[in-house]
Amino acid sequence: MPTDSTPTRTPGEPSAPETLRAGTTGTTAPGEATSGEAASGKAKTRPGDRIFSGLSRGAGITLLAIMASIAVFLSWQASTALAENEGNFLTTFEWNVNADPPVFGIAVLAYGTLVSSVIAMVLAVPVAVGIALFISHYAPRKLASPLAYIIDLLAAVPSIVYGLWGALFLVPHLTGLYEWLDDYFGWTGIFEYNGGAARSLFTAGILLAIMILPIVTNVSREVFRQSPKMQEEAALALGATRWEVIRMSVLPFGRSGVISASMLGLGRALGETMAVATVLSPSFVINASLLNPGGGTFAQNIASSFKEASPGGIGREALIASGLVLFVITLLVNGLARLIIARRKEYSGANA
Template sequence: MFFNLSRGSGVLLLVIMAAIAGFLAYRSALALGKNEGNFLTTFEWTPDAAKPVFGVAVLTFGTLVSALIAMLIAVPVAVGIALFISHYAPRRIAQPFAYLVDLLAAVPSIVYGLWGVLFLVPHMDGLTSWMDQYLGWTYVFDQSSTGVAPRNLFTVGILLAIMVLPIITAVTREVFRQVPRMHEEAALALGATRWEMIRTAVLPFGRPGIISASMLGLGRALGETIAVATVLSTNSELTLHLLDPGGGTFAENIALKFNEAQPLGRDALMASGLVLFVITLLVNGAARMIIARRKEYSGAAA
């Protein structure tokens, strides 16, 4: 009975995923047949106009860039916090610290969004000015719009990094705790320092777990709506100046425009949701391939 229930649950999950994909594909086909522009390369989003023109170029760029910034900031910090809790901090400090990290994961998105617009955005002026002064030569961090509140993709990336940090930290911490004690003691017995023990025994064992935790965080970063909509100043312009206002993400665009959209506009939003669905599947598939190539670390005792 347990085997049949487990197998049925797995089949049900596949059916649900197929149903979601089929529904999005059907609604997308209705919209794409009436689109006067190229769906993948058009910047404009006016599906309810007399001449419907809409595309996901700006949304794709904004979603991927903000998620990339978030992961570049969050993953190293999360791994460091997890190592501190599991291998450095005394127990009387590690337990309250771990509880605090788990508590941050339960904070609603709207709270992060309000904190971002009321505190983070006003305090980003100094950082963006410094980056413009010393890193402006990279073009990416060149701030061409001065005197404007930094409601841009870079600020969104920092906010998303704070949001996904507890998730990555919590999973990574539990993975590090599963490292066989014998491996750690063997490394220390051979004369390794604590950092050398972590580098040779803990990190190799926990690498698949770190990747899995990062993919969980990336999934939230890709699909975040309210916090991004609260902080980001959206427009239909695609700019590589990450410190300038503008851009947008799939989830934020759907959340802001769904209620006011006409039938064709809602179908267009479904089409953008299908693109986000495909991106998420590709990211998770890539993560599974990476983990599968490193199965030698999954047992670590061999």
């Protein structure tokens, strides 16, 4: 006798179609977007993300507001001195703010600031990159760790300590180097030495190079340590030497980092005050030779002349005007660095 294959259903129990329809309207798991939210692409943002986004945006706006306020203050204070200046502010080779009428210009200060900073960069960046490569790829671990620690300590030394060391040790011991440069390269006029104390832009550049060396080294070392290990191992497996691996893999990867590190060092070199004021004999004369006294820097002139600037005159406003020029130069240098990094996609890290 054939049996009925239809399943029995107790009274009150929903049928299968009803069960399926009920399952489609069930609740989703915690944190899982519903189909409507997924279709609209408007998933709920967690409170922590909103708070962090707001704080980040606020920090960026605050930084821009601070920079704008600094620029407005410097421009406002400088306008008073520039209105009374009888000389050309950009080309005058004189700084006499107490004269009647006052005559002052920044030609010598701009020359000294740029020349000393360029000397520092030429001397420091190649050495810093070499030290960073040695620590990250050549030195054994037992030597690399103490050496990196010493470099970190050098970055924390105050500027005045570097200045005292430069005045008491570096300046007396550079006389022999100056005489040697004069004997072999004095014919160029750039390295002509007339004797006397070695208090020149070249000495200031050497001291600045020593000061920015730890900054450039530390940043470059960290960038080189992040280079792709798979590429290095593949190059070694194909028979490349250690230098070929560095030249083809490490240096291209870390190029943007080295540029950023160099700009950090250049920023300190441009604005260094006490160390340069300690080793430099300033004068408002541009000397073709880097080994003879002459020239000055913006920061050194502000530190040396601020105390003597009469509150009733325009001395302080004139110094603020020179500080405004240094502020603009720093912004231009950093902007140029960003353009160099963003010029090619592989420099900017977009392919990382």
